[in-house]
């Protein structure tokens with residue numbers, strides 16, 4: 001795992017002020033234009049990357065919780081962020097331009113209507129390790145704003161209508177505006193009747209005239225094999241319903257850890273204990289894979305910590321036919337309890353090993369160097 005905190009010389013949990021301070025100092029120190037170190041550029045890039053993650057509250061949180069897998073969340077953040085349904089006016093409004101007043105009218109253009117395409121919904125879904133590996137179908141239910149089932153979105157109790165009292169049935173509002181250039185008249189769609197010129201005689205009693213209600217939506221979703229923590233599914237038009245469209249539903253995947261396997265992208269890792277005699281003499285041992293156990297041949301003289309690769313016993317790569325590998329690390333376990341027979345055999349072995357002599361010769365080499 002990349003340790004962004006130690007790159008910046010910080011402890012996990014450092015505050016944003018500490019992160020900024022460390023970044024400023026290190027970025028100056030390792031800037032390729034300043035530093036004489038031949039590795040300065042590489043180091044500088046690491047510092048910038050660490051800062052980019054740790055200074056962004058959402059990325060930092062994902063990094064703190066999921067380590068390198070924080071990267072999986074990124075596509076989702078970009079796709080879902082505030083930029084999703086912005087329109088041109090919003091950008092200018094952010095910078096303090098006022099499009100609403102006479103500015104647009106000066107050029108004879110009418111202010112654009114604000115469209116309501118429905119908001120996106122985000123749901124977090126936790127699945128277990130096997131479900132992520134092999135894929136799964138899930139029933140989910142969530143609250144969703146949708147067009148009122150009684151009035152079908154019109155907001156009216158029945159079909160009886162009155163003439164709109166704001167625009168007198170014309171559907172447009174005329175507004176006068178004083179500007180340094182004189183008085184300007186502007187026309188816009190009537191806010192009360194939304195341009196229809198009519199208003200219902202009585203509001204819908206189910207939605208109080210809003211045209212919308214909140215309902216529980218139940219759907220079945222298919223989660224593809226190989227999905228990983230932070231990946232998301234996007235279900236088009238399963239989000240909130242608006243007047244002019246429907247938002248999307250985003251399902252962000254979280255995966256429970258497994259008792260035996262650890263995952264890194266499409267590869268999995270497991271540790272298995274073996275005895276000293278198995279490691280010294282060689283043995284065939286049963287090891288777990290995602291699809292039951294297989295036999296692994298351990299050659300004579302295997303050291304503790306040796307890693308064996310089981311080709312294509314890992315996880316299917318999402319949306320592909322490629323499959324990762326499994327890595328088995330063998331750990332030699334020293335027995336804590338021995339039978340009488342084992343003890344006798346080991347005593348004999350101990351004598352035979354003459355390990356004291358061996359150790360002495362190793363030490364001698366070390367001390368000669370002083």
Ligand SMILES: [Zn+2]
Nearest residue numbers: 148151204207
């Ligand atoms: Zn209604």
Ligand SMILES: [Zn+2]
Nearest residue numbers: 164167190193
């Ligand atoms: Zn009106």
